[in-house]
Amino acid sequence: MSHRLRRLQKNGSLLALPTVAWLVIFFVLPLLIVLVVSFMSRGRGGVGQMPFTPEHYERTFGVFFIILQRSIGLAALTTIVCLLVGYPLAFFIATRRRRLVQQISLFLVILPFWTNFLIRTYAWRILLGEEGTINGILTGLGLVSEPLSLLNTQFAVLVGLVYGFLPFMALPIFASVERFNFRYVDAAHDLGANDVRTFLRVVLPLTLPGVLAGCALVFIPSVGAFVTPDLLGGTKGLMIGNLINKQFGGSGNMPLGSALSIVMMALVMISLLVYVFANRRDARA
Amino acid sequence: MKKLSLLICFICLMAPVAFAQDMERDPWTCPEGYEGQTLSIFNWSTYIAEDTVPNFEEACGVSVNYDIYESNEQMLARIRQGNPGYDIIVPSGGTVQRMAEEMLLIPLDMAMIPNVANVIPDLLGAAYDPDNTYSLPYQWGTVGVGYSTEVFPDGIISWEQVWEHDGPVAWLDDRQTMLGIAHLFLGNDPNSADPDEISAARDYLIEKGGNVVTVAADDGQVLLERGDVDIAVEYNGDILQISWDCECDDYAYAIPEEGSNVWIDNLSIPVDAPNPELAMVFIDYILDAKVGADLTNYIWYASPNQASIESGYIDEEILNDPAIFPPPEQVANLFSVIDVGPEAEELINNAWDELLIFLGQ
Numbered sequence: 001m002s003h004r005l006r007r008l009q010k011n012g013s014l015l016a017l018p019t020v021a022w023l024v025i026f027f028v029l030p031l032l033i034v035l036v037v038s039f040m041s042r043g044r045g046g047v048g049q050m051p052f053t054p055e056h057y058e059r060t061f062g063v064f065f066i067i068l069q070r071s072i073g074l075a076a077l078t079t080i081v082c083l084l085v086g087y088p089l090a091f092f093i094a095t096r097r098r099r100l101v102q103q104i105s106l107f108l109v110i111l112p113f114w115t116n117f118l119i120r121t122y123a124w125r126i127l128l129g130e131e132g133t134i135n136g137i138l139t140g141l142g143l144v145s146e147p148l149s150l151l152n153t154q155f156a157v158l159v160g161l162v163y164g165f166l167p168f169m170a171l172p173i174f175a176s177v178e179r180f181n182f183r184y185v186d187a188a189h190d191l192g193a194n195d196v197r198t199f200l201r202v203v204l205p206l207t208l209p210g211v212l213a214g215c216a217l218v219f220i221p222s223v224g225a226f227v228t229p230d231l232l233g234g235t236k237g238l239m240i241g242n243l244i245n246k247q248f249g250g251s252g253n254m255p256l257g258s259a260l261s262i263v264m265m266a267l268v269m270i271s272l273l274v275y276v277f278a279n280r281r282d283a284r285a
Numbered sequence: 286m287k288k289l290s291l292l293i294c295f296i297c298l299m300a301p302v303a304f305a306q307d308m309e310r311d312p313w314t315c316p317e318g319y320e321g322q323t324l325s326i327f328n329w330s331t332y333i334a335e336d337t338v339p340n341f342e343e344a345c346g347v348s349v350n351y352d353i354y355e356s357n358e359q360m361l362a363r364i365r366q367g368n369p370g371y372d373i374i375v376p377s378g379g380t381v382q383r384m385a386e387e388m389l390l391i392p393l394d395m396a397m398i399p400n401v402a403n404v405i406p407d408l409l410g411a412a413y414d415p416d417n418t419y420s421l422p423y424q425w426g427t428v429g430v431g432y433s434t435e436v437f438p439d440g441i442i443s444w445e446q447v448w449e450h451d452g453p454v455a456w457l458d459d460r461q462t463m464l465g466i467a468h469l470f471l472g473n474d475p476n477s478a479d480p481d482e483i484s485a486a487r488d489y490l491i492e493k494g495g496n497v498v499t500v501a502a503d504d505g506q507v508l509l510e511r512g513d514v515d516i517a518v519e520y521n522g523d524i525l526q527i528s529w530d531c532e533c534d535d536y537a538y539a540i541p542e543e544g545s546n547v548w549i550d551n552l553s554i555p556v557d558a559p560n561p562e563l564a565m566v567f568i569d570y571i572l573d574a575k576v577g578a579d580l581t582n583y584i585w586y587a588s589p590n591q592a593s594i595e596s597g598y599i600d601e602e603i604l605n606d607p608a609i610f611p612p613p614e615q616v617a618n619l620f621s622v623i624d625v626g627p628e629a630e631e632l633i634n635n636a637w638d639e640l641l642i643f644l645g646q
Contacts, residue, residue: 234499251358
């Protein structure tokens with residue numbers, strides 16, 4: 001048995017070959033192509049052509065920068081709101097005594113996924129519209145005299161993103177909280193820590209892996225979101241994903257779109273590195 | 286005797302009319318030999334009558350795949366990557382020109398399309414395809430403003446009213462049309478390729494676009510219908526369709542007097558089409574007087590079909606609506622969009638990206 005295991009360990013790298021081949025063909029090579037195209041000039045129909053030029057990066061950090069900033073800001077805000085809503089939610093579900101209640105709660109978190117994301121986002125258009133459901137209720141109750149402009153704002157995009165990504169925050173935190181041993185809380189209390197101190201020094205550090213995973217899972221797709229801002233944001237909620245999407249239509253600018261994608265990927269990479277770094281520090285502590 | 290001769294005269298006078306009507310009422314017949322074949326159509330969304338395709342399937346004994354797209358760019362991108370199996374596409378004028386230059390279209394065989402004789406002669410031989418080698422008109426129309434008649438009881442006659450409106454407005458995500466309108470105000474060629482003029486048009490639109498809440502791909506009429514905007518710059522047919530759906534006078538369409546875009550959408554066959562012969566049979570079918578009229582009666586765009594118009598198959602209401610068939614003095618102010626070439630295309634793209642960025646600031 002141990003002989004076999006040793007042999008497997010020696011030749012085990014072969015087991016990774018299919019995965020490595022897959023990653024090289026479908027991830028590394030396309031990424032390199034995008035990188036090369038991002039330095040090409042725009043040819044007829046928006047495709048890349050020679051000579052090489054840095055102009056698309058200049059534009060990315062020029063006129064497009066304000067939209068990049070807005071995308072990061074909205075994604076960060078989405079992550080924070082998801083965390084503020086998702087953490088208590090995950091705690092609530094994980095601490096239910098009756099297994100049935102817990103299972104139903106989890107089921108309810110996952111339930112929206114049964115409906116297509118596009119349809120759910122369209123539904124927000126109807127809810128947030130000038131003559132929509134929310135404005136109807138507000139004016140009906142006499143809370144506002146004029147309908148509020150909710151749709152086609154950054155607020156609408158935030159609502160749509162939080163709504164869409166909340167489960168990605170709640171589920172990893174739930175997994176962390178479920179593994180949390182509540183006798184630590186008793187121990188902390190016995191040692192004289194109050195509730196706040198117990199939470200900050202014991203509960204939060206031990207559930208941090210779930211929090212960090214949730215933040216990464218919400219932040220990364222939020223930065224590049226384009227369906228939500230397209231349907232809910234109008235001119236004021238335009239995000240970088242919308243502008244990248246436009247560059248790949250028939251008369252767009254693929255090199256520019258590639259440059260925008262590379263910069264966005266770099267941003268995501270930085271946030272992943274932060275995640276890994278924080279996790280490692282956390283593991284050491 | 287006198288009565289009889291009168292009667293005979295009457296019959297003689299009426300006979301050609303009756304005969305002609307009988308001729309026109311002959312339903313379109315499919316040439317033999319296509320039974321069991323398949324045709325794949327790639328058309329704009331909401332751009333065909335409910336029974337157009339089923340009737341064709343029945344007449345020819347074929348089955349039809351029907352896919353939709355929302356913009357010329359979207360369709361072009363699909364065909365450029367290699368035709369995924371479409372036999373019929375419906376590109377607008379400038380796009381026909383571009384696709385022909387990129388050799389993405391198959392020449393039409395007019396011998397297979399005898400109904401080409403039905404097309405309004407003025408709509409043939411347009412600048413984007415002078416000999417109709419690759420395209421025949423499907424429908425045509427204008428870009429203008431759809432507006433709420435409650436907000437504008439006296440109507441809209443000028444773009445200035447759109448720029449100055451104190452309320453939400455949706456523009457059309459059609460860069461050449463919107464920049465072309467700005468060019469008209471600045472006294473330039475609507476298809477200008479001059480960098481300074483394009484920048485000036487962009488700045489003009491950014492300055493006038495403070496009330497724009499969204500630049501809509503092709504759903505401005507939905508926003509108008511739902512009350513999210515008071516004005517939607519849109520294709521005429523889309524606005525007329527919501528008026529028709531609600532059977533009310535809440536919405537109206539106008540072409541502002543300064544001018545706007547006139548467009549012709551065309552039937553073409555993309556390169557590598559699996560069944561180009563059946564595609565030409567389909568084009569002939571669409572250009573039939575009755576089929577074309579039924580199409581227009583359903584989607585409310587202007588028909589390019591002289592025979593449909595003259596035969597009386599098209600509803601009077603549509604025929605006499607200036608929003609569908611604009612009066613000649615308005616037609617004089619309309620511009621059509623052409624392919625401006627790669628350099629100007631890049632300038633226009635950049636200007637449009639910048640406009641989208643700065644409209645939201």
